[in-house]
Amino acid sequence: MTKAELIDGIVMKLNMRKKDVAPVVDEVFAQIKDALSKGDKCTFVGFGVFEVRERASREGRNPQDPTKVVVIPAKKVPVFRPGKELKESVLDAPISK
Numbered sequence: 001m002t003k004a005e006l007i008d009g010i011v012m013k014l015n016m017r018k019k020d021v022a023p024v025v026d027e028v029f030a031q032i033k034d035a036l037s038k039g040d041k042c043t044f045v046g047f048g049v050f051e052v053r054e055r056a057s058r059e060g061r062n063p064q065d066p067t068k069v070v071v072i073p074a075k076k077v078p079v080f081r082p083g084k085e086l087k088e089s090v091l092d093a094p095i096s097k
Contacts (some may be wrong), residue, residue, distance in 0.1 A: 003025065003029075006025060006088050007021050007022050007025050010025070010068075024084040032050055036050060036051070036052050036078055039052055044083070045083065045085075046083050046084070046085040046086070047083050047085070047086050048080055048081055048082040048083040048086055049080070049081045049083070050078060050079070050080050050092075051078075051079055051081070052076050052077070052078055052079070053076070053077055053079050054074065054075075054076055055074060055076070055077050056074050057071060057072060057073050058072050059071060060072045061074070
C-alpha cells in the first residue's frame, strides 16, 4: 500500500474529500517523524510501537576481498514493533499468491 492508496481508502471509507484527507495523513506522518527525531516512542494501542534504537558499531567485510575489514559506525535506526491485535489480524489473514 502506498500513501496515495491509504488516502484513497480513507476517502472511500469515510466518504470525505481527498483534499481534506491528504493533509491529515501527511500531518500524522510528520508527527510520528518529529517524535522519533526527538527520541520519543509512538505507541498506538492495538497497532504497534514506533521507536528509535541504537545500533552498535561493528566490523564488516567486503565479500570480494574478505581480508579488508571496514568499521561500520554506530547509528540510530527507526524500528516498528507490531502490537498484539495487528499480529493476530495478520495471522488470521488468508495467504494469497
